[in-house]
Amino acid sequence: MTRRALVTGAGGFIGSHLVTYLRSRGWWVRGADLKRPEFGDSAADDFVLGDLREPDVCRRACEGVTEVYALAADMGGMGFISKDPATILRNNALINLHTIEAARLAGATRYFLASSACIYPEYAQTTPDLRPLRESDAFPAGPQDSYGWEKLMAERLCVYYADQYSLDVRIARYHNVYGxxxxxxxxxxxxxxxxxxxxxxxxxxxxxxxxxxxxxxxxFCFIDDCVEGTYRLMRSDHAEPVNIGSDxxxxxxxxxxxxxxxxxxxxxxxxxxxxxxGVRGRNSDNTLVREVLGWAPGIxxxxxxxxxxxxxxxxxxxxxxxxxxxxxx
Ligand code: NAD
Ligand code: GDD
The missing domain is CATH 3.90.25.10 (UDP-galactose 4-epimerase, domain 1)
Structure with missing residues (x-):
C-alpha cells in the first residue's frame, strides 16, 4: 500500500525540504500551505493551497493520508516573533487546533508536531554559557514570548489527543534551523x-x-540534520518531546x-x-535524542x-x- 503523508507548511523552508525527503523515501506526499515554495517547485504529489486556520482547508488537506507532519506556522526569527504577540498566538493556535482535529477525523494514525526550543523557560536561558536545555526543563513553564507559549500549548494538545483518541504523536523541539x-x-x-x-x-x-x-x-542545526531527525523520530516509538538541534x-x-x-x-x-x-543563551542537550534515536545532528x-x-x-x-x-x- 502506498504510504501517504501530509506536510503542512510545505511552501516554507523545512516543509519543502521534508517533502523532498519523504518523496525520496517512497512516500506519496501532499503539501499544504498559504503559498507554494518561493525558491523552486514543490516535490509534492499534490498541493492544497489554502489557509490552515480554516477547518475546511485542514479537512481537505488531511483527506486520505495516514501520517501528518504539522509544520505550518506564522513564524520567523527574533525580528518577527518579538512583535505582534496576539496575532502570532492566535494564528498558530488556530492552525494547530484545526490541523490535529482534521487529522483525527480523517483517520490518520500518526501526527508530527514541529515544536520549538522557544518553549523552554526564559529563566533557564539568562546567561550565554547556560547549561544545555534538557527536555525536562520545559516545566515549570515560562517561555519568553507568545510564539513559545503557543508551541507549548500545541505540545499539550498532542499529548491530550494521544490520551483521548489514541492518536500516535511525535513532537520535535527544533533549535534554530538553517540552510x-x-x-x-x-x-x-x-x-x-x-x-x-x-x-x-x-x-x-x-x-x-x-x-x-x-x-x-x-x-544552529543544518536543514539536512533537521529533516533526518524528523523522519527518524516519526519512525521511532517515542511519543514525548525530543530536542532536534545542534549542541x-x-x-x-x-x-x-x-x-x-x-x-x-x-x-x-x-x-x-x-x-x-531574545534569550541570552540557548543550547540543546542531546542526551535524550541519542538515547531514543541512536543519532543526533552532527553536520x-x-x-x-x-x-x-x-x-x-x-x-x-x-x-x-x-x-x-x-x-x-
Ligand atoms: P517557514 O516560515 O519557512 O514555514 C512555515 C510555513 O507555514 C510558511 O510557508 C507559511 O506560509 C505557512 N503558513 C503560515 N500560516 C499559514 C496558514 N494560516 N495556513 C497555511 N500555511 C501557513 O518556517 P520553517 O522554518 O520552515 O518552520 C517550520 C516549522 O518548524 C514551524 O512550525 C516552526 O515554528 C518550526 N520551527 C522552526 C525553527 C527554525 O529554526 N526554522 C525552529 C523551531 C521551530
Ligand atoms: N534574526 C537576526 N538578524 N538575529 C540577529 C541579527 C540579525 O541581523 N543580528 C544578531 N542577531 C541575534 C538576535 O538578536 C538573537 O540574539 C540571535 O541572533 C538569534 O536570533 P534569531 O536567529 O533570529 O532567533 P532565535 O535563535 O532567538 O530564535 C529562533 O530559533 C527558535 C528555535 O531555536 C527563532 O526562529 C524562533 O522562531 C525559533 O523557534
Missing amino acids: PYGTYDGGREKAPAALCRKVAEAPPGADVEIWGDGRQTRS RLVTIDELAALVMAAAGRDDLRLRHVAGPQ PLEDGLRVTYRWIAEQVTARHGEPAQTAPA
Missing part, C-alpha cells in the same frame, strides 16, 4: 540567513550590523566570523547595534554555513544583478 531555501530577508529571517545576506551585500571594507553585543549564544554553542559574533570565513571575506568589521535579542556548522552562504549569495546576485562575494567552491 538553503530558507527566508533570508523581509523580516522573518533568523541570524544565520540574515548574516549571510548582510555579508553577501557588504561592499569591501564595510561594517556588518549585529543586533546586541554579539556575545549572546545559540546552537555546539557559539556566540553570534562567532557565527558572523564563520559566515565571513565561508564567504572568503576578511575585509569586514562587525558593528553592534540595537535589535531584538559541522562550517559545512552548513558554506552551503547556505553560497545559496544566499546567489540569490543576492540574482536580485541585485551584480556578483556577491563568494569563496571558491
